[in-house]
Amino acid sequence: MTGLLPLATVLMPLLAALAALVAPSADIAAWCAIGGAAGAFALAAALPWFGDAGWGFLAEPLATTMAILTAFVGMTGAWLARPYWRLEAAAGRADGPTAGRGHALYVALLAALLVALLADHLLLAWAGMAAAVLLLVAALRLTGGETAGWLLFLAGGAGLAVALLGVFLFALAAGPALPAGTDALRWTLLAASAARCDGWLLTLAFLFLLLGLATLAGLVPLHGAMLGAEAEGPVPLTGVLGGLLAGVALVALLRARSLVASNQDAVAPGPALLTLGLLSLLLAALTLRRQGGGRRFLAVAGLGQIGVVASAFGLGSGAATFAGLLHLTMLTLTRAALIQLGGRAEQLRGRAGLDGLLAGHRGLALTLAAGLVALAGLPPFGLFTSLFLVVMETVRDAPILAVPLVVGLAACAWALGGRIVALCRHAPSPDVGPAPPPGALLPAWLHLAVVAALGLAMPQPVVDWLATIAQALR
Amino acid sequence: MPGGEGLASDVGHLLFGAALALAFALPTRRGAAAIRNMARAQSASVATAAAWQAWASGSAALAALALVILAAGVGVLPWLLPPADDDEAPVSIRPTALPVTAAAALVLLATLVVLPVHLPGVTPLRENLAFAVAAVLVALFVLATGRGPPRVAGLWALANGVALAGVIVGSPAAAAGVAGLFGLVAIGAAVRPATVP
Numbered sequence: 001m002t003g004l005l006p007l008a009t010v011l012m013p014l015l016a017a018l019a020a021l022v023a024p025s026a027d028i029a030a031w032c033a034i035g036g037a038a039g040a041f042a043l044a045a046a047l048p049w050f051g052d053a054g055w056g057f058l059a060e061p062l063a064t065t066m067a068i069l070t071a072f073v074g075m076t077g078a079w080l081a082r083p084y085w086r087l088e089a090a091a092g093r094a095d096g097p098t099a100g101r102g103h104a105l106y107v108a109l110l111a112a113l114l115v116a117l118l119a120d121h122l123l124l125a126w127a128g129m130a131a132a133v134l135l136l137v138a139a140l141r142l143t144g145g146e147t148a149g150w151l152l153f154l155a156g157g158a159g160l161a162v163a164l165l166g167v168f169l170f171a172l173a174a175g176p177a178l179p180a181g182t183d184a185l186r187w188t189l190l191a192a193s194a195a196r197c198d199g200w201l202l203t204l205a206f207l208f209l210l211l212g213l214a215t216l217a218g219l220v221p222l223h224g225a226m227l228g229a230e231a232e233g234p235v236p237l238t239g240v241l242g243g244l245l246a247g248v249a250l251v252a253l254l255r256a257r258s259l260v261a262s263n264q265d266a267v268a269p270g271p272a273l274l275t276l277g278l279l280s281l282l283l284a285a286l287t288l289r290r291q292g293g294g295r296r297f298l299a300v301a302g303l304g305q306i307g308v309v310a311s312a313f314g315l316g317s318g319a320a321t322f323a324g325l326l327h328l329t330m331l332t333l334t335r336a337a338l339i340q341l342g343g344r345a346e347q348l349r350g351r352a353g354l355d356g357l358l359a360g361h362r363g364l365a366l367t368l369a370a371g372l373v374a375l376a377g378l379p380p381f382g383l384f385t386s387l388f389l390v391v392m393e394t395v396r397d398a399p400i401l402a403v404p405l406v407v408g409l410a411a412c413a414w415a416l417g418g419r420i421v422a423l424c425r426h427a428p429s430p431d432v433g434p435a436p437p438p439g440a441l442l443p444a445w446l447h448l449a450v451v452a453a454l455g456l457a458m459p460q461p462v463v464d465w466l467a468t469i470a471q472a473l474r
Numbered sequence: 475m476p477g478g479e480g481l482a483s484d485v486g487h488l489l490f491g492a493a494l495a496l497a498f499a500l501p502t503r504r505g506a507a508a509i510r511n512m513a514r515a516q517s518a519s520v521a522t523a524a525a526w527q528a529w530a531s532g533s534a535a536l537a538a539l540a541l542v543i544l545a546a547g548v549g550v551l552p553w554l555l556p557p558a559d560d561d562e563a564p565v566s567i568r569p570t571a572l573p574v575t576a577a578a579a580l581v582l583l584a585t586l587v588v589l590p591v592h593l594p595g596v597t598p599l600r601e602n603l604a605f606a607v608a609a610v611l612v613a614l615f616v617l618a619t620g621r622g623p624p625r626v627a628g629l630w631a632l633a634n635g636v637a638l639a640g641v642i643v644g645s646p647a648a649a650a651g652v653a654g655l656f657g658l659v660a661i662g663a664a665v666r667p668a669t670v671p
Contacts, residue, residue, distance in 0.1 A: 123651050130658055137665075146667040153662045154625055158617055160658060161632045164651050165610055168639040171648070172599065185647050200590040204607075 003054015006118045009043040009067060010057070010111055012036055013074070017108035026089070026099035030082040033103040037078035037110055041071035044114070048465075057118045058187065061469045062325075066117045066251050069329060070244050073336045074110040076443035080340050081106055081236035083440050087347050088234075091433055094143065102142055102234055109135040109241045116248045122167045122185040125252060129216060130160050132245050136229055139237035148225075148232045155215050155225030163212025169205035170259075173197040190259055199265020206260045206269045210253060210276070217249035218303055219310060220279040227303060231296035235343025239295060240336050246306050247332050254313050254321070258473040261316060274314030278404050280307030285411035289418065294353050295342045297419065301375055302335045304412045305383075311405065312390045315397045322470035323389035329466075330374075330382040330451050337447035338371040344440065347433045354419065356428030360435075367441050369420050370448055376413040381448070382455035482530035489523035490605035493638055497609040498577050500616045500631055509616075510555055513630040516609075517547020520634050524641045536641065539649040543637050546656035551630055554663040573619070577612045584608035602642050609635030626663055633659050 016036020023029035044067040051059035085099035094102070109132055116128030133156035140149035167185065174184040177196035184190065194202065211222075218226035226246070229238050253273060260269040284304030291297040309331065312324030344364060345354050358365035374381035387409060394402045454462070496516035500509060521543040528536035584607035591600045613635050617628030633655045640648040 121647075123647050123654075126651065127654055130654060134658070134661060141665070150667050153665075154617070154629065157629050157658055157662055158614065158632060161629070161636050161655055162610065162614070164655055165606075165636045165639050167651065168636070168643045168648060171643050171645065172603075175643075183645070183647060185645075198591060204587060204591075 003052060003057055003059070005043060005047055005051040006053070006057035006059050006063075006067075007055045009040055009047065009071070010114045010118060012039040012043055013107040013111040013114065017104045017106075017111060020100065020104035020107060023100055023103075026085060026096045026103065027082075029100040029103040030078075030085065033081060033107045034075075034078045036107045037071070037075040040110060040114065041068070041075040044068045044071040053120065053188070056121050056124055058120045059118075060472075061465060062251065062255070062473065063118050065325075065329075065465070065469065066247065067114055069332055070113050070117060070247070071110070073240060073244060073332060073447075074107075074113075076446060077236045077240040077336065077340070078103075078106060078110075080240070080343075080440070080443050083436070084234070084236055084343065084347070087433060088143075091347070098142060102139070102237065105135055105139050105142065106236055106241065109139070109237060113241065113244055113248055117251060120186050120188055121183070122170065122187065122190075125187075126160065126164055126167055129163075129213075129245070129248065129252075132248070133157070133160060133216070136233075136238055136242050136245070139242075140229060140233040142237075143234055145232045148228045152225045152229045155222060159212045159215025159222065161212070162215075163209050166205045166207070166209030166212055166256075169201055169208060170256075173201035173205055187255055191255075191262075194259040194262045195264070197263055199263045199267075202260045202263050202265075203267040203269070206256050206266075207272065209256050210269075210272055213249040213253050214276055217246040217253070217306060217310070218280075219276045219307065220283050223280065223283070223303055227296070227299045230299040230302070230339070231294070235295075235339060235346070239339035239343055243299075243302060243335050243339060244332065246302075247328055250306070250309055250313065250328065253310075254324075254473060257313060257316070261474070268316070270314040270316040272314070274311045274398070274401065277307040277310030277312070277314055278401065278408070280304065280310065281408035281412070282307075282404060285408040285415075288412055288415035292353055294346060295339065297354075298335075298338050298342045301412060301416060302331070302338075304408065305331045305335070305375065308387065308390055308405070308409070311401075312393065315393055316474070317393060317397055318467075318470045318474045320390070320393040320397060321473050322466055323386055323393050325466050325469060327383065327386035327390055330386050330454065333447045333451050334371060334374045334381070334383060337444040337451075338368070338375060340444050341368045341371060341441070344436045348431055348435060349429055350432040353429075355422040355426035358424045359428040360431065363438055363441055364436060365423055367444050367448070369423055371444065372416045372420050372423070374448060374451055376416040377409060378413070380452055380455050382451045382453075382458070385455050385458070482526075485526055486523065486530070487601060487605075489519060489526055490602050490638060490641075493519040493523060493634065494581070494605045494609050494612075497612045497631055497635065498574075498581070500612065500627070509620075509627040510552065510630075513627045513634065514548055514552050516631060516634045517543055517551070517637075520637050520641070521547065523638065527641055527644065531644070533644055535646040535649050536644050538646070539637070539640060539644075539652055542649060542653045542656065543634075546653070546660060547630070547634060547637075550660050551656070551663060554660060555626060573615070576615055580611040580615060581608040584611055599642060603639070606635055606638035606642060609638055611635075626659075626666060629659050629662065 020029040020032040047064040088094040112131035524540035613631035
């Protein structure tokens, strides 16, 4: 049946969430979450071959690529969540029902992100993002982060409201270009009619959508609440899946940018995206060294790289979009691995940070160091390739902007290098929790292995696939 | 509001303008209860605008939208934010002159940004869009500058401004979107911490 596979990809984690919610024990809830997330990944991985659009869902290359990536991170994160909640229970920070609700929230959040990525209807995509924000707020409240949850709700709620205004303006802009009675809020219909829409209304729609979704992407100047949420709350929820919300928002912005760029009367959408991206990178570069050593440091480092993705999308050429998509892919995998490891270190050391971790926990420290090397954009990891492409495209399309880009990247790499030195050479602080078993590092190793493999020898089909997406979005 | 003319258009402008005037008054209120009452009055005004457009154009979607705004903005949200919890501690946002000037500047900005919009056959759209965009910008100002309870009312006023834009779109999807947004605000109001930052 048409469109059944994307629908099943979304429904699988949703059903798993319901099962986890009514599960009699936290352990059974954990297995429900793992099964749901693994099932979602299996279904998402089949989308490029067997998926077709229908039931209000897309099955085109951009949606399927991001769905596969999100479901993959969701699957490895679900594997991490089981020992995470066990350790939290052992430390007295969570009881059985709290852990069970944590697992249910986890797969529900994964479902919300997949809805936002795969939805053809702008309103459904908006609803997916709104659900994701609410679930993140619930996740923060689960472990006593009421204030962070409330601040995320205010910022996320305002962002979602402004994004909804942008969605309405898209509908107004497209209305006269479409036959009467047509629902103007489908990405596919908007893409087909964008050239005939009112150019200024399209511009306004994009600006409001950018202002709203920048809040969810954690871009400057509305980055505070998302950073706070990533740095607090349960690691699998607010850290791993919360970080994915930025990618979801950026993909929606990329689609919107492509629509507006195809209208000759509209103001070029790229510069606004480019500016926010560069400002985010520069802010991260300026503040990274002062962030201490815990999850907040990793969240701010991620903010800088999200800024790089936004600036690549803002450049607008096919090659720059290719570089941005590649960077987003690599960053999603690396950031999820680092947040998983940072969460492990936090359970081990409390708020003492990562410094001196090598002395007592070689495996965890070396994996963290490898992740930090990857995030700094150094070879052999794939972020080196994608950053190189972004810089080259910036030099080609807007040479003057290559200066702040390179300075920002260098400053971030310097701060990350300093953190690696501290990780290896500083005096260790005493452990406050049990050491993670080697198997707990497996998801992070898998992520970093994929990033390294893509950096060393990217398969030609992957290059062709991303190039196809980029050309379609020029 | 697709293609309204004459009296229908004039009354529509009046109701949109009333919603903006109430948004304009939001940053000047000093008590939390006054701000909340202002947001409720604004919801009532937006619901009336939607109902009027529904009657003028015979649109069932707009009628549904009017009901959604009325139920959420006049019924549910005031119930979730009862006057008793913050009436004792009046909240001052800013001295009056500064917010009024800022709000006036935002209304001017909204007028300027919609000025180049030109859709043949949809004459009143530009004016009503200016009202909606201005209401959104002023609500964002309240949200950004307020502390404590006024921020909830700021989010509520923001939903009212977006609902005004939903009235202009007038489709079932717009009604669903506005319902979702008010639902979001209602959930936030229901679960807000005892002391909101």
